[in-house]
Amino acid sequence: MKGQRNGRLNALTIDVEDWFQVTAFDRSIGFHAWDRCEVRVVENVRRILGLLSEQRIDATFFVLGWIAERYPDLVKSIHDAGHEVGTHGYSHRMISDLTPREFESDVRRSLRAIEEVTDSRVLGYRAPSYSIVEETSWAWEVLVDLGLRYSSSVFPINHDRYGIPWAPRHPFVLRTNGSGRLVEFPLSTVSVMGRNLPVAGGAYLRLYPYWFIRWGLGRINAEGMPAVVYFHPWEIDPGQPRQQVGLLSRLRHYTNLDRMERKIHALFQDFRFSSVGEVLSTNGFGLHGVSGDWLGEGCLSEKRSAERSRE
Numbered sequence: 104m105k106g107q108r109n110g111r112l113n114a115l116t117i118d119v120e121d122w123f124q125v126t127a128f129d130r131s132i133g134f135h136a137w138d139r140c141e142v143r144v145v146e147n148v149r150r151i152l153g154l155l156s157e158q159r160i161d162a163t164f165f166v167l168g169w170i171a172e173r174y175p176d177l178v179k180s181i182h183d184a185g186h187e188v189g190t191h192g193y194s195h196r197m198i199s200d201l202t203p204r205e206f207e208s209d210v211r212r213s214l215r216a217i218e219e220v221t222d223s224r225v226l227g228y229r230a231p232s233y234s235i236v237e238e239t240s241w242a243w244e245v246l247v248d249l250g251l252r253y254s255s256s257v258f259p260i261n262h263d264r265y266g267i268p269w270a271p272r273h274p275f276v277l278r279t280n281g282s283g284r285l286v287e288f289p290l291s292t293v294s295v296m297g298r299n300l301p302v303a304g305g306a307y308l309r310l311y312p313y314w315f316i317r318w319g320l321g322r323i324n325a326e327g328m329p330a331v332v333y334f335h336p337w338e339i340d341p342g343q344p345r346q347q348v349g350l351l352s353r354l355r356h357y358t359n360l361d362r363m364e365r366k367i368h369a370l371f372q373d374f375r376f377s378s379v380g381e382v383l384s385t386n387g388f389g390l391h392g393v394s395g396d397w398l399g400e401g402c403l404s405e406k407r408s409a410e411r412s413r414e
Contacts, residue, residue, distance in 0.1 A: 111324040112385055114288065114331040115162040115376035116255065116304075117151060118229060119144065119170055119181075122337035122344065124195045126232045126264070127352040134194055137169065143343055144170060145177050147336035152184055154364075158371045162186050163379040165229040165255075168193035168213025175220045182221040187378035189227030190214055190251075197234040197264075198242050207245045214249065227379055229333075230256035233265040233290060247283030253388070255288040255331055255379060260299045272299060273328040274383065286388050288379060291330040293319045304333035309359040313366055317373055324374075329382050332370060339364045 121144040123132045132140065148164075155162055164181045166188055171178045182188050193213040198206055214225050228251050235242050235256040246254055259270040274288045292299040301307045302319030323330045337343055341360040348356075370376075377385075 110375055111327075111329055112375050112377050112382050113320065113324070113329045114255075114379045114382040115160060116229070116331060116333040116379060117148075117162055117164045118191055118333060118335050119148060119164050119166040120191060120195055120335060120337070121170070122340065124167065124169075125335075125337075125356065126195070126197060127348060127356055128346055131346050131348060134196075141344060143340055144336050145174055147340050148177055148181070150339065151336060152180065152186075154367070155186070156184065160371060160376050161378045161381065162376065163189050163227060165189040165191040165227070166213075166217055167191045167195055168209075168216040169195070171213065171216035171220055178217060178220045182223065187227065187380050188217055188221055188223070188225065189229060189379070190217055190225050191229050192231050195231040197232050198230055198239040199234055199236065203241055203245060206242060207249065210245065210249055210251075224250070226252040228254045228256065230254070233258045235267075236265060237267055243277055243285050243287075244279040244283070247279050247285050251285065253286040253288060253379065253383060255290065255333075257287055257289045258301065259289050259292055260301055268299065273326075274386070274388065276388075286383060288331055288383065290333065291320070291323055293322050303330050305335065305338070306355045306358070308332070308334060308366060309338065309363050313369055316366070316370070320370075320374055329386060330374075331379070331382075332376070334363065334367065339367070 121142060123137060123140040164186055166178055168190065178188060190210060190213045193209045196209065201209065210228065217225055228246055230242070233256055235254065243254065257267050257270050258265055259268060259272050261268045270289055272289060272292055272294070274286060277285050277287055279285065290301065291303040292301050302311065302316055308316060320330045338360060345357070
């Protein structure tokens with residue numbers, strides 16, 4: 104952990120998708136057009152691997168199965184460098200657009216593609232566009248049935264596309280209706296005047312001033328909890344092709360791409376990072392036999408009932 108402050112270990116995650124695979128471009132670039140798009144993910148991931156090697160940091164790469172099938176050497180290089188490889192699903196379709204059977208098929212295909220390359224079992228999952236919401240909470244049951252041990256898919260915020268605002272802000276164990284258990288490591292937020300604000304990833308990392316990001320992560324660590332930071336390979340690539348999309352999508356996707364790598368460097372100097380698996384294990388969650396109970400456990404419906412009783 105050369106050059107880093109002493110302190111709590113936080114999770115560093117990279118969602119491995121290319122610039123044309125984001126949800127905001129679904130209408131302009133459909134799934135069946137992906138093979139005709141300029142591929143930039145290979146070069147960008149290699150840059151990230153070099154940066155992590157320089158800083159001696161392990162991370163978790165949530166890889167799309169589509170990418171694992173077409174660029175197995177890239178996934179192998181991630182694994183061989185000592186990083187954890189999780190799944191980001193196969194086709195980057197939001198869970199709300201899938202039936203439970205379609206979702207199961209999508210994740211299963213991604214697991215097969217990744218595990219054939221790494222020869223290692225995949226334990227972690229991140230939903231495309233953080234699309235485990237109240238209406239799609241059935242997805243946790245599917246993940247347990249597929250042998251996944253943890254998810255990092257929930258944003259405890261209000262948002263137009265995702266979020267469960269009443270979900271816990273820190274890692275917790277969920278009990279599914281089939282008596283399975285799964286650790287959920289929510290995307291990091293800070294509570295400000297009773298409202299959860301995202302602080303540590305993606306567009307939020309690009310848009311917020313660095314002092315606010317540093318303050319937010321420091322506050323999470325001061326609560327005795329780890330943060331989870333995330334970004335995408337295309338976010339360090341200001342030279343990527345531009346799409347003609349709406350103003351909001353342009354702001355979310357293209358703003359401050361040229362500043363992202365500097366912010367990541369700064370985070371590496373100010374905080375300690377490792378993979379999700381390492382962070383969860385360090386904090387009492389043995390992922391090969393989930394038994395931790397950090398903030399309490401229970402079915403999602405029970406947690407919502409408790410929240411409503413306080414309203």
